[in-house]
Amino acid sequence: MLQVFKETKIPFLKYKYVAFIFSFSIIIAGLVNMIFFNGLKMGVDFSGGTLIRVQFNEPISIGNLRDRLSPINLSESRIQEVGQEKREYIIRATQSKAKLRGQNVNEMEAAELMGNRVIEALRTDQDRSAIGNGLQDLNSLDDKSLTFLLEPVLLDKAAGMARQIVDFRVRQGIVRNWDELKAAGVGQDALARLKERCYLSSLAVLSKETVGPVAGEYLWRKAEVAILYALLGMLVYMAVRFKLSYGVSGLLTLVHDVLFTLAVFSFTRREINMPVIAGFLTLVGYSINDTIVIFDRIRDNLKILRKMDFQELMNLSINQTLGRTLITGGTTILSLVILFLFGGEVINDFVWVLLVGIIIGTYSSIFQSCPYLFFWWKIFKPKKGMRK
């Protein structure tokens, strides 16, 4: 039998005050950072604004991007480089409602319009003159339009060629120059036709997300409701399956986990978006798992070891389940590390919350939930003990 964790006898509850001081100092530091230093950044989903992911045909510096955005007063936008080669960026722009009103635009669509302005501002003069000459952007034509374009020279082979070009573009993100197309198997005639009717834009918009203030408020309300109901649901379930004391201790542990993770979150440059909220809910569900496994053991042991001191019994229960706690935590964290490394930018924030949250959740189920339960027992001294 391969065993990493031999039968341990660690007096976990002895360290409860150390754990409290550790947790609370981090939570308080986080709260201070959030309240006084504006540490918690709301993402586009909730604050409204626009998030554009764009790929350029040539490497470009962040400074250069800011210069291009300055004529529309958005040079302060958050710009993050993704991928290599300095060709792919995520640009996030928000503007306060007051500013939007000042620009006298339709408030409902302000975010959408701002997104379009950002894309316009990023284009080069070459792009603009090509558009002015009535040329179409080869990097944004769909295969139907391409087929339509190619039909005069390729006849019934046009659809196949269009598909081929679109596939190439999907793989590359952007067609950088005509030679690339030639290398990808586009024939002389077709190439001549494309050159005549199209231009190769300097950038391709990979994704664009705009959320107006109305939609942002709606999404935030939804997120609040989801978190609140989830916490309530768990409290009720635990109170029914165990006792109220367990339910309250579990809930306090969850509040601890959420605040702790938020605190760590507030010290990073990350932003709260809808997937991050989903991450928080999952972490809540996962952390309560850990707590329940320990509580379940306490409940079991209370039936068998009637005479044992409550604190001792808790230590025993934590030690008995320690193997499981660490193995499950470990495998889950491993899976998440893989997601974190290879899952890509799109779900990176979400995975980050889970990763940090699960580490915190594992810690808290040992060092927070049991002390809470212990103090409840100390304060209320239930006559029948903690036995159900």
Add this chain to the structure above:
Amino acid sequence: MKKNLLARSILVLVVLGVALILSYPPKKIPLGLDLQGGMHLVFQVATNDAINVYTDQSIGRLKQLLSQKKITVKSLSKGELGHIKIQGYSPDDEGKIDSLLGEYLKDWDTSVTSTTASATLKPEAARTIRTETVDQAMETIRNRVDQFGVNEPTIQRQGGLEGQQIVVELPGMRDFEKAMTLIKTTALLEWKLVQAGPAADEATLLKNFGGQVPEDMEVLRGDSKRTEGGYYLLSRVAGITGQDLSSVHLDRDERDNPAVGFELKPDGSKRFAQLTGENVGRQVAIILDKKVQSSPVVQNQIMDRGIITGGLRGFGLEEVRDLIIILKSGALPASIGIIENRTIGPSLGADSIHRGLIAIIGSLIITMIFLVFYYRWAGVNALAALILNMIILFGTLGALVMLKIPVSLSLPGIAGIILGIGMSVDANVLIFERIREELRAGRSVLSSISFGFTRALSAIVDSNVTTVIAAFFLLGGTGAVKGYAVTLIISIGASMFTAVFVSHLIFDLTIPRRRKVEKLSI
């Protein structure tokens, strides 16, 4: 403890078989917008427009009734939203107006004094108008979206039964700009008599009218894409509108430019004949969404058919095609504004699929290696349960697709699967650790297994149920987040079955019954 081995084996095989059949072919589970690219759009319907239109209609009817009953009022005007104000009548008419309003303005709360009367649209009537407007807008959008050739678009109301937001999802849509124009164009098409213009500015336009816009006229600008963008003075009342069209088709103008040909319904054709017959030699403006497209001079009376040309610059073929789609689907009952737009290009989606697959396979492999390394043959058992778990997950997704319940596999959905793998392993770990404890405590192999399973059960159930509770409240979220909740919930359900039922069965099947077992590979 080894009861019903056969029955249990059959049950597991049946579940496996059904799940395999349901999950085949795996391609039928649609990919989410984030994976295949596409658009997620939320529109807000300006339902105030519809309230204003209704108020205008009511005022129009009131005017008619008042003149029929020979009651003179000085002003009959629209106040703030949903209010009508009547002023300047003789006090003797108070009673008549009161009974008239009571009889004909059923949807309105009215109050009449000797000098002024006012009517306020009843809240429930306003609500009905708003709801119906959103319904109509959804119908129009659906008609237009059906022309895109997108697989399984969804069009939904957001914010409850009376929500004024419409969510449009277009998976696989590639031509983003076109989709946006086709959905958002109000497509209010009107033909109005030109009283003056086009002129470069309003002052020149109104020179012959004393600088004032007469009450029955209005000023509109030309569409900058079609005309020179000047000002037109037009009759306020439209001769005919888009509602009078019976059909539209692709046509050509005299210079062989593409144009929209149209035919009129009998009633519209009567009014059009009147309009053109009385105004030969004058201009009639064709107006789309309050912008003049062209203002041809009427050559002779037109009865029931005609063409819409693209003014000076002419239409492109694509533009005419799009316009025909829009006109066929009818006008939107109110303008709509885009309040949320998530557009994902296909290359980002392809990249995400690639990354998602690496992540799933990577975490499966790591988990498998760990299980077998740490728990030996029992780990292989858990592995079998894990694989069955995945098959059940895809089978359930397949079944949901067949039942036409909208599910899709999004990137967060993949994260849900990976977490589900973690949860399923957790259940096994709980059981195995418990079995090990029982073994250490000196129990026999068989009773250790049996105790392990029963004692771990409560922890497994309780911990999984709480996770489901958390995931349940994500089901109401937007597309991607919802996809995450769906896969997570299914995985947890499946893992409870596989870890508790299937693993136990495999133990029972593999451990010899009669011979005394000394060692367990765990």
